[in-house]
Amino acid sequence: MSRVKKLVRQEIQDLSAYPVPNSEGMTKLDAMENPYTWPAVAKEAWAEMLKTLPINRYPDPQAQHVKNELREVMGVGDDFDILLGNGSDELIQLLAMALAKPGATILAPEPGFVMYKMIATFCGMNYVGVPLTADFELDESAMLAAIKEHQPELIFLAQPNNPTGNLWSQQSIDKIIELASGVVVIDEAYTAFTDADYLDLLEKHEHVLIMRTLSKVGLAGLRLGLLVGRSEWLNELEKIRLPYNINILTQASALFALEHYDMLLVQTEQIRVDRLLLMRDLDSVKGLEVFPSEANFVLVRTPANMARNWFEELKQKNILIKCLDGGHELLKDCLRITVGTTDQNDQLVSALAEISLSGSVH
Numbered sequence: 001m002s003r004v005k006k007l008v009r010q011e012i013q014d015l016s017a018y019p020v021p022n023s024e025g026m027t028k029l030d031a032m033e034n035p036y037t038w039p040a041v042a043k044e045a046w047a048e049m050l051k052t053l054p055i056n057r058y059p060d061p062q063a064q065h066v067k068n069e070l071r072e073v074m075g076v077g078d079d080f081d082i083l084l085g086n087g088s089d090e091l092i093q094l095l096a097m098a099l100a101k102p103g104a105t106i107l108a109p110e111p112g113f114v115m116y117k118m119i120a121t122f123c124g125m126n127y128v129g130v131p132l133t134a135d136f137e138l139d140e141s142a143m144l145a146a147i148k149e150h151q152p153e154l155i156f157l158a159q160p161n162n163p164t165g166n167l168w169s170q171q172s173i174d175k176i177i178e179l180a181s182g183v184v185v186i187d188e189a190y191t192a193f194t195d196a197d198y199l200d201l202l203e204k205h206e207h208v209l210i211m212r213t214l215s216k217v218g219l220a221g222l223r224l225g226l227l228v229g230r231s232e233w234l235n236e237l238e239k240i241r242l243p244y245n246i247n248i249l250t251q252a253s254a255l256f257a258l259e260h261y262d263m264l265l266v267q268t269e270q271i272r273v274d275r276l277l278l279m280r281d282l283d284s285v286k287g288l289e290v291f292p293s294e295a296n297f298v299l300v301r302t303p304a305n306m307a308r309n310w311f312e313e314l315k316q317k318n319i320l321i322k323c324l325d326g327g328h329e330l331l332k333d334c335l336r337i338t339v340g341t342t343d344q345n346d347q348l349v350s351a352l353a354e355i356s357l358s359g360s361v362h
């Protein structure tokens, strides 16, 4: 038996690494990135500022300036603390590490964000996925029953949810929070694309934390996520955060971007407008079912057994989206499309229209 097989935990050997497809030269509508870059003047000012950084020095371990600016931009009250992560993925990992007593459980609705389950496995925690209803609403009674049965240490609720794009009923969320004896994290990765805002849950409940990220608003390359909550929670997580997890280039660039947040808001507003147009246009593609979205992506369902086929045909046309068929059974025949620029969206819709027609001819 090889030493690797003998030594590496079986559940790690059983995993496959998070797949990232090669997207070189493609119209990239697969990963919820903001398709826009910055105006030339902003890019120049940013590059000028980067020049001045003392790259030979460790960064500010608290990233205090970034936190102050985030507090301002996101409207975080003084009663709450902020913890920064190398993407919100790292924050999920910190939470799991802190709560991973033997037998501890993470619970989340499914289909949902895949990292909740992966990180549960990394940290040796149990994972319980509770299926959504067929129209992707929370199955309130199933959620409440699963919480009673498993008493999860950690519950993740993504609002809006990825990959379904919708918000769940506030009443169901409230009941889950009431019943939970562990921590409930509201993952607001897509907060820029919805009017819904869950920050006020922090006032009402001592066991709720709010997670956000700069990835989806146009800074995916930076890797900066934030957890907002009461200091009694964040102080514990702070102890296991690796020092200097937010590097000097990220800190300085995030600060710059946050000081120019209007520039990003113009872009996210445009994406919100284009989302409506995209949904309308997708709706006119023969055989395609379009689900409502509060995020910067749209979930669609193809005619039976066509999703993989349509995905591959789009790839042939140099358009990369995400095929969800073959994952969770509720996502049968589903594709996820990130809202791109107006041109990219048009390109995608024409390609899909063509594919849907050629498919029906046999």
Ligand SMILES: *Cc1c(COP(=O)(O)O)cnc(C)c1O
Pocket: 032, 086, 087, 088, 089, 090, 113, 158, 161, 162, 187, 189, 212, 213, 214, 215, 220, 223, 224, 225
């Ligand atoms: C994209 C995403 C994240 C993670 O974002 P980071 O890039 O790691 O900050 C977290 N939660 C959900 C639901 C997401 O879709």
